[in-house]
Amino acid sequence: METRLVIVDDDALVRAGLRLMLDGAEGIRVVGEAADGGDVPQVLDAHPADVVLMDLRMPGVDGIEATRRVRARPSPPAVVVLTTFDTDTEVVGALRAGAAGYLLKDMPPARIAAAVRAAAGGEPVLAPDIARRLMDTVAAGGGEARAARQALDRLTGRERDVAVEIGRGSSNAEIGRRLYLSVPTVKAHVSSVLVKLGVENRTQVALLVQQAGAA
Missing domain, CATH: 3.40.50.2300 (Response regulator)
Structure with missing residues (x-):
């Protein structure tokens, strides 16, 4: 492609x-x-x-x-x-x-x-x-860290697992292998994570995860 x-x-x-x-x-x-x-x-x-x-x-x-x-x-x-x-x-x-x-x-x-x-x-x-x-930088975020943790609390357990893997820089295929999920299921969870966190892309998810200290 x-x-x-x-x-x-x-x-x-x-x-x-x-x-x-x-x-x-x-x-x-x-x-x-x-x-x-x-x-x-x-x-x-x-x-x-x-x-x-x-x-x-x-x-x-x-x-x-x-x-x-x-x-x-x-x-x-x-x-x-x-x-x-x-x-x-x-x-x-x-x-x-x-x-x-x-x-x-x-x-x-x-x-x-x-x-x-x-x-x-x-x-x-x-x-x-x-x-x-x-x-x-984000480790020193203070109030931003609290806000990030509150945002992650909106996720289901599996969605949070996926978000944490995104924060570690994992690809969809790597997330699937680590969490025993199919790639289409991973993609569905990623889409849900983006919506619930109110962000546009995976990099912003990773930023939130790092701010929350969850990675």
């Missing part, structure tokens, strides 16, 4: 490099580009996509606000942030805006391509250093 990709970055050389690197990579086709977050809706109207690879710091609409706008669209594509910036505020802000992942531009091309394919399949994607820092 082909993954349609839109690249968003204010640097024309970066966009050209990403297109050269990713267009034609296994299962990926670059269908559009944007130089600013404010241009993304028009690009998606003209070129429907499965994944948006999003820079953060742009002169007009930044990547966090652009991610929020993309995720508010009907049947939105997944958004994966690709940036040189990794402050705690930006990481958490992007994930709360609905990003399915957060990568740094110094990652190997093959890892970026794999992350695009994973995001298209609904899997969360975080650079290893980002994942460790995110866990440290």
Whole structure:
């Protein structure tokens, strides 16, 4: 299955490099580009996509606000942030805006391509250093931890088990093996977890699980 990709970055050389690197990579086709977050809706109207690879710091609409706008669209594509910036505020802000992942531009091309394919399949994607820092950040959350635990209390026992596995970064197949469930059953539980927690994607589930200290 082909993954349609839109690249968003204010640097024309970066966009050209990403297109050269990713267009034609296994299962990926670059269908559009944007130089600013404010241009993304028009690009998606003209070129429907499965994944948006999003820079953060742009002169007009930044990547966090652009991610929020993309995720508010009907049947939105997944958004994966690709940036040189990794402050705690930006990481958490992007994930709360609905990003399915957060990568740094110094990652190997093959890892970026794999992350695009994973995001298209609904899997969360975080650079290893980002994942460790995110866990440290949410561990200090205080009131946020209480709110996260209260949110998880809305789940059934099996849904909570699935949510915890998502928080550990497990794929649907891995969750099925560990909990002795079929993949379709896992997908049904994931959908129910998203609705009950009021979140948009698995990465936000993982964020809540980490905040609650449940992983």
